[in-house]
Structure formats: C-alpha cells, structure tokens
Amino acid sequence: MKVTIHKLFDYLLETTSAEPPECFIGFSLARSPQLKDFLPDLDPDLSLDWNGTSFLGLPALRQRVLDQAGLRLSPDSVLITAGAAEANYLLFRQLLTAGDEIVTEAPGWPQAGVMATAIGARLVEVPRDETQGWELNPEAVARAVTPKTRMIFLTNPNNPTGRLIREADLRALATLADSHGIWLVVDEVYAGLEWAGARPPSIAGLTPFGITTGSVSKALGLQGLRTGWLICQNPQVIRDAMILRENGSEIMNVLGEHIAEVALRPERLAAALAQARKQGAATLDRLETFVAREPRLSWHRPEAGLIGLARVEGTDGESLARALLQPPYRTFLLPGSAYGLPQHVRIGAGGGPEARLEEGLGRLSTLLRSGQI
Numbered sequence: 001m002k003v004t005i006h007k008l009f010d011y012l013l014e015t016t017s018a019e020p021p022e023c024f025i026g027f028s029l030a031r032s033p034q035l036k037d038f039l040p041d042l043d044p045d046l047s048l049d050w051n052g053t054s055f056l057g058l059p060a061l062r063q064r065v066l067d068q069a070g071l072r073l074s075p076d077s078v079l080i081t082a083g084a085a086e087a088n089y090l091l092f093r094q095l096l097t098a099g100d101e102i103v104t105e106a107p108g109w110p111q112a113g114v115m116a117t118a119i120g121a122r123l124v125e126v127p128r129d130e131t132q133g134w135e136l137n138p139e140a141v142a143r144a145v146t147p148k149t150r151m152i153f154l155t156n157p158n159n160p161t162g163r164l165i166r167e168a169d170l171r172a173l174a175t176l177a178d179s180h181g182i183w184l185v186v187d188e189v190y191a192g193l194e195w196a197g198a199r200p201p202s203i204a205g206l207t208p209f210g211i212t213t214g215s216v217s218k219a220l221g222l223q224g225l226r227t228g229w230l231i232c233q234n235p236q237v238i239r240d241a242m243i244l245r246e247n248g249s250e251i252m253n254v255l256g257e258h259i260a261e262v263a264l265r266p267e268r269l270a271a272a273l274a275q276a277r278k279q280g281a282a283t284l285d286r287l288e289t290f291v292a293r294e295p296r297l298s299w300h301r302p303e304a305g306l307i308g309l310a311r312v313e314g315t316d317g318e319s320l321a322r323a324l325l326q327p328p329y330r331t332f333l334l335p336g337s338a339y340g341l342p343q344h345v346r347i348g349a350g351g352g353p354e355a356r357l358e359e360g361l362g363r364l365s366t367l368l369r370s371g372q373i
C-alpha cells in the first residue's frame with residue numbers, strides 16, 4: 001500500500017508553506033555547526049565518487065559509530081544510512097510483512113504507525129504513563145506481545161517526552177525479545193544529551209535481536225548531513241537493509257560520511273556534546289521556570305534530549321499552536337495532536353539563539369493570558 005502522510009508532517013508542511021515564524025519553541029536539535037567548522041579536517045582531494053571501500057559505509061565511520069555507542073562489535077554490524085529515518089524505514093520494510101504485529105509506545109515516533117499501515121501490519125500501542133513522568137512499563141510491553149508480533153519499536157530517549165528507558169528495563173525487554181525471537185528496534189537518535197543519569201546501553205549490544213538506529217542529527221545538530229546508521233549483530237539484517245537501500249538511494253552520501261567521521265572523533269565529539277549540554281541545560285532550565293509560572297501549562301521535564309510535552313488547560317494543543325503561529329505572535333510549536341495527544345504541545349530547547357526562544361516564550365505567555373483562546 002501507498003505510504004500516507006501522518007499528522008506531524010502534515011502540520012509541518014502546512015505551517016512551513018505559510019509565512020515563516022519569527023520564533024521557535026520547538027527545536028529538537030542542538031545548534032547546527034557550519035561547513036567551515038569541518039573544512040580544516042577534510043581532504044580537498046577527496047573524490048566525490050562513492051566511498052570506494054564498502055557498501056556498508058566508510059569503515060572508519062562505522063568504527064566511530066560503535067565507539068560513541070560504547071559497543072564492542074564488528075564494524076560489519078553497522079550499516080550507514082541516510083539518517084535514522086532511513087535506518088528505521090529499511091527495517092520496517094525488510095522485517096515486517098502483512099499480517100504481522102508491531103508493538104510500539106504511545107506517544108512515540110509516528111514513522112512506526114505510518115510504515116505498519118503501508119505494509120499491512122497491525123500496530124499495537126503500549127501507553128506511556130503521564131502520571132509516572134511518561135514511564136514505559138516493560139511488563140505492559142510484554143503483555144502486548146502475541147504469536148504474531150515480529151517487532152517491538154521504541155525510542156530511547158523517547159520522542160516526544162524525553163523520558164529514558166533505563167538499563168534494567170532495557171535488559172528486561174532484551175530478554176523478552178530473545179525469548180520470543182522478535183526484533184527489538186530502539187531508535188536512539190536523541191542519545192547523547194542525558195540529564196538524568198548516564199546514557200543507557202545501546203540495545204544492539206544487549207541481544208542479537210536488538211537493533212539500534214541513530215544519527216548525527218540531534219545532539220550534534222548535523223541533520224542536513226543525512227548520515228545515520230543501524231547496528232545489529234545479525235549479518236542477515238544488515239545485508240537485507242543494504243539490499244533495500246541499493247534500490248532506493250543506492251550508496252551513501254560520501255561528504256556526509258566524511259564529515260560525520262570527523263564529528264565523531266572522540267575529542268570533537270566530547271567538545272560538541274559539552275557545548276550542546278551547556279546550552280541545552282540552560283534553555284531547559286528556562287523552559288522549566290516558564291512552565292512553572294504559567295498556570296495553564298504543566299510538564300515533565302525531559303530526562304534526555306531537548307524536547308518535552310506540556311499539558312495545556314482551557315483549550316486544546318492544536319488551537320493554541322495555530323493561534324500562536326498567527327500575527328502578532330508568529331511563534332512555532334508542535335501540537336500534541338501530531339502524537340495523538342490533543343491536550344498537549346511539544347516544546348523544545350534546541351536551535352541556539354536563531355530560535356529566539358526567549359521572545360517566543362514571551363509571546364506564548366501573552367497569548368495564554370489574553371483570553372483569546
């Protein structure tokens with residue numbers, strides 16, 4: 001079946017084709033570096049043919065991917081992809097067939113639902129508990145598994161709540177996947193900016209059924225490189241994904257591979273994460289103070305990453321988001337309806353000064369207190 005649009009992309013398409021907003025309270029990625037930041041480390045004689053070495057991706061980059069995830073696996077367990085989005089896409093298409101069931105979290109990344117519908121698989125959603133800070137209960141995931149389940153798809157940190165699945169729960173989920181022989185895909189695209197404890201282990205290291213997806217898009221702000229990965233101990237999963245990719249984008253973007261390899265060098269990575277942490281912690285503190293002072297908003301501060309969900313009183317999230325986009329406010333945030341949560345909005349602390357967060361918050365406060373909505 002044809003792939004159809006989901007609410008999140010529909011809203012983005014609609015609102016980005018209108019008058020551009022002046023302020024953003026919704027950026028999900030750290031401030032993006034510029035090309036000049038990488039030029040000294042790039043070889044001007046680099047051939048712009050494919051990497052000439054491997055259809056899995058540049059070997060040095062695959063090693064860096066494993067290193068940043070703390071995984072001691074073979075570099076052949078990594079496939080470089082056009083972002084985590086393509087990595088997920090390849091997995092949905094190659095591992096699911098019509099009639100299968102896929103268990104996922106709600107709220108979660110809408111790609112799972114879109115792809116399940118297109119494939120003819122049944123999406124089984126396990127609710128995250130808002131009263132428990134959007135916790136995911138692994139026992140509820142286990143209860144959702146049936147003989148038809150082929151895959152569990154989760155995000156860690158969670159998009160949109162920023163909640164973490166901690167190591168003990170990941171281990172319980174890995175045991176669940178092992179005992180049923182089902183794929184456990186964990187999208188770790190938001191990893192690297194953990195505020196509550198250490199970065200949880202990558203699922204690809206915990207079980208041969210674990211598949212990690214990720215990219216340089218979020219904590220490093222390098223979304224435009226379109227460079228991500230999937231990691232799995234099972235060579236057939238890597239091969240099947242590579243075969244599907246050959247029929248789509250064929251090979252990797254060689255410039256993206258080289259810049260990502262530089263960005264993931266340990267000293268560069270540590271400096272970039274330290275900077276993103278400093279900025280992210282400060283803007284999250286600011287969001288926290290803001291929400292505490294707004295009687296119509298409440299939230300659970302994200303445990304990781306730069307986005308979280310706020311509950312809105314007295315109106316719904318979409319009415320608020322749409323009114324805020326209009327003059328004189330001209331400020332963007334994402335309605336929770338993009339995640340099936342009409343009473344929420346997604347707010348974010350990324351993007352750097354260009355997002356004009358402070359001004360945007362002022363405008364949001366004015367609107368919330370205006371009696372207009």
Ligand SMILES: Cc1ncc(COP(=O)(O)O)c(C=O)c1O
Pocket residue numbers: 028082083084085086109155159187189214215216217223227228
């Ligand atoms: C959970 C999740 N997965 C994947 C993606 C896509 O990221 P990438 O730029 O790595 O393709 C996003 C982007 O917002 C995301 O939030």
